[in-house]
Amino acid sequence: MIDVQARDVGADIAASPFAGAVEAVFAHACTVSLDDGRRLTLLAGSEEQGMRIITAFAGEWGRLHPHLHVGRRVAADRGVLSGSGFRIDYRRNAALWQSPSFPGCVPADGWRPGLLEAKAHLDAAMRGLAPEMTRTAAYLRFADLCRKLHRREAADQALHRLVGLGPGLTPSGDDLLCGLLGALAAAGDARFETVRRGVMPHLDRTTSASKDYLAQACTPWWTGLLHGFFAAIAEPEGDIPGAFRRLAARGHSSGIDQAAGLVTGLALAAGHSDFIPLS
Template sequence: MTAVMREPVSLPTRQRPRPPLAGAARSAASVIPGAARTAGPDIPGAAGVSLRDLLDPPRTPGRVIAAFPAALYLEMRTAAEPRVLAVVCSDAVRLPNSVVIAAGSRDRPLRSIHEGEEAWAGDGLVEVGALRVRVRRWWDPSPTLGPVALARLTHGVRELEAALADARFGLAGHPDPHLLAGRCADGDLAGAVEAAERIVGLGPGLTPSGDDVLAALLVALRALGGSVQHGRTALWLADWLGAAVTADAETRTTTLAATLLHCAADGQASAEVIAVLRGIAGLEPLAPALRRLLAAGHTSGADLAFGLLAGCRAVLTLSLTALKGHRASA
């Protein structure tokens, strides 16, 4: 059994013989000229546990939907989420649906892969062209915070507000992200869903700004709602809001963003988002974690940070309101 780890570790590359294919996988591979001949040696990787149902079963075909020096995004031909699998270098942003390889982007391990190429995932392997990544470790993309005092959360929110004062948001000037944040803090599910549905898929890029905001908001509600006293309303809000924004996400946003919304609804986030949540909870320094998050993408880091702030404020407000009600009835 492979181990579940919080952080991927670098492992030496091992060359292993290619395992025989079976059933549909053998038939499918036989129509790809040179599929078995061009594969290179195995590169070890660490996969997010959200990918177990994709990587443990027999191989599934897919294709490369985006290729960058530090990351590949593969859309797999499966109806279940996550439908998009990311193969990323050790120094790239580690999304919850990532397989992290033991090589940095300076080594250019992904240079031969291009958009549109065929890909395979399953039997513990990810294969694209000559690239063969074998999963050796698993990492958990769900934040584990432990108990968080409301006073600590209050301090974390203030730090986050100060750090984001001059941040550049992708939806700057758009009213709905702020409306969504306010509705969540009020515990107004209908109002929150209405505002959220207007920003699903809003903005350019592989992960539109509106989806980044929503994903971080959902993770903050779930992670902190389960860690603070009287956080049940935040968890309830995360359940219903997550169900609403993922119901038809595949038709309203990019394939990658839809997968990340599904991950967020399950409480799963990138390593960079998890580090900020741990900083807010007082488990590690917040400032360096925020710098790493804000450096992600053109505006993705700032959009994620905005969503985290909205979620933290909502958890704090809802929990304080519940605490007052508990004291009044005591």
């Protein structure tokens, strides 16, 4: 039996008992499907935080990973998640992460100064990415979605083709949508509901880990890195380069894709038709 210490735990992961089964195991992540129909994600070596994420220290993950097998039962009681051969303590010394609130309105300046700076960092980062067929397709379809957000049926069709599209554990289409959902929720924009309703029926079309992120974005909840980037854009003296660097370090292109979705969504909500990045 190995004991693993969690570094961060999302506030929605109850301290009360729950049980479930390992649904999928990846190199640095694992999803657990709970008996109550919900899901949680175990992550390692990532700066990410989320309401339904437990993040272990990278060093701990190496010991834990061999014990994670698809279909094996896990159970949690009093802040300890136990499975065959392991225990993860997410209560005693783990930092608790609570999704910050969404402002629900567009400020008078429409975030314009922050968005212009963020877009410059985004453009530079995107130029550095190697071309990849599914990712390119995801960006084209996302742009198509942004043009159709005011038409419910058309938006639904675009979302059907976008969810799960792209390379990686969290496909680019999903990451773009996470950013877009965060932006529309932050702006209190009614199009949030169009996207949320369009995404929810398609969650099973993507990977387990990505499904979790999308479901959390639909709640809506922020994840830590995405909120950090939004806050830097929204604050007058926000550290936009630092927040973007941290977000962009998430996965290969996931962070950049989320940033692109957020910047596009904020620009859309604020009506900056002169520089909506992906439309």
